[in-house]
Amino acid sequence: MDSPASNPPRGAGRYAPSPSGDLHLGNLRTAVVAWVLARDSGRAFRMRVDDLDTARARPGVAERQLEDLASIGIDWDGEIMWESERAEAYAAAAGRLTDSGLVYECYCSRREIAEAPRAPHSPPGAYPGTCRNLTEAERAARREALGPGRVPALRLRAGLPELTVDDLVHGPYTGVVDDVVLRRGDGVWAYNLAVVVDDSDQGVDQVVRGEDLLPSTPRQAYLADLLGLRRPEYVHVPLAVNAAGERLAKRDGAVTLADLALEGTTTRAAVARIVASLGGPPGADSIDALRGVVSPASLRSGPWVVA
Ligand SMILES: [Zn+2]
Structure with a gap:
């Protein structure tokens, strides 16, 4: 594991979902921020599945999470790392x-x-x-x-x-x-x-x-x-919250891509909401529109209230 290939000089960012349930808009938004900050700084971007607790990991959830991340435009370099291995x-x-x-x-x-x-x-x-x-x-x-x-x-x-x-x-x-x-x-x-x-x-x-x-x-x-x-270097992203100021969760209705699709909201429309919440251009529905827009300073405005 100390080979130069696994430790590239240019550094990397990462996203590491825990496969306990589908990713919600807040999780996806944090992943987008991680991707933008890595890409904008010339870093690689790594993907890792936090499935340490195999007894609690639910089958198929990690695969759906990875599909959702890819569907909103996030790509990553190299193999996915599975913590269970x-x-x-x-x-x-x-x-x-x-x-x-x-x-x-x-x-x-x-x-x-x-x-x-x-x-x-x-x-x-x-x-x-x-x-x-x-x-x-x-x-x-x-x-x-x-x-x-x-x-x-x-x-x-x-x-x-x-x-x-x-x-x-x-x-x-x-x-x-x-x-x-x-x-x-x-x-x-x-x-x-x-x-x-x-x-x-x-x-x-x-x-x-x-x-x-x-x-x-x-x-x-x-x-x-x-x-x-x-x-x-650490960048902790303010969370997505509901109108009552509580952490966004399943109880808040359609907050995953699958639930939004059932309501007729497309993935592109969900991406547009994430882009807007991060200060991207109005109407843009690609995470590429956030390149050069998101920074640690721009994240200091506090939580994202998902109405
Ligand atoms: Zn003890």
């Missing part, structure tokens, strides 16, 4: 961290984590450190007590409580870096590790994605630092 790369990265003494096993259930006493000022949701300093005998006993089909989770022994990253839309952003999970108790590699390893292996140096992922960015930047990988 990448366990070896994640294990290798976790192994490097283990060799540096930065990984420990965690046996806690969600409930134990929620109920554990925690240090004052510890941020909500942060891991309380229960398994950080167990003796070898305690580890053996906890391992023994794990239920069937469970393995110990692997956690990072983080060396600092928080980290500041630079985001081209939001500016400096400081967030929690606690003992992030690297592999879950069901054996599935964790998103935060996968995203860092995959971005590096795909030569990605520009991460453009929804603003909801900004809070996990300091953890990912920290992991990249520990693994000796270059941090990408």
Whole structure:
């Protein structure tokens, strides 16, 4: 995975949908922004399917997502990367961290984590450190007590409580870096590790994605630092919301291309809405009309209200 071909000097942007359901207008718009910013900066554009959690991935959904992305004019370079096929790369990265003494096993259930006493000022949701300093005998006993089909989770022994990253839309952003999970108790590699390893292996140096992922960015930047990988540049795109200001979702009616088609709205018309929402020329129904129009600064106007 360290071959020059997988890590081109010109860098790359990417889109990495998670196949949990059809992409809605907000997801498609974020993908368009990622594509425009990559192409406008002379970068390649990579596609990756975030299907780590094979138990939750629904058959056919990823294929429909890729079809929808292609139908609105997004193209990509090279092979599609499927995270479900990448366990070896994640294990290798976790192994490097283990060799540096930065990984420990965690046996806690969600409930134990929620109920554990925690240090004052510890941020909500942060891991309380229960398994950080167990003796070898305690580890053996906890391992023994794990239920069937469970393995110990692997956690990072983080060396600092928080980290500041630079985001081209939001500016400096400081967030929690606690003992992030690297592999879950069901054996599935964790998103935060996968995203860092995959971005590096795909030569990605520009991460453009929804603003909801900004809070996990300091953890990912920290992991990249520990693994000796270059941090990408970050562009977190304000989300699409409904008239009530809530994140756009299925409940908001026809928000996917398939639902819009049932209502008689063509893909071209859907593209025209996305183009208009990003400041493109009125009536333009091709994402090419956004070349040279979208920038991190132009995204600072806030969320896209989908009426
Ligand atoms: Zn634990």
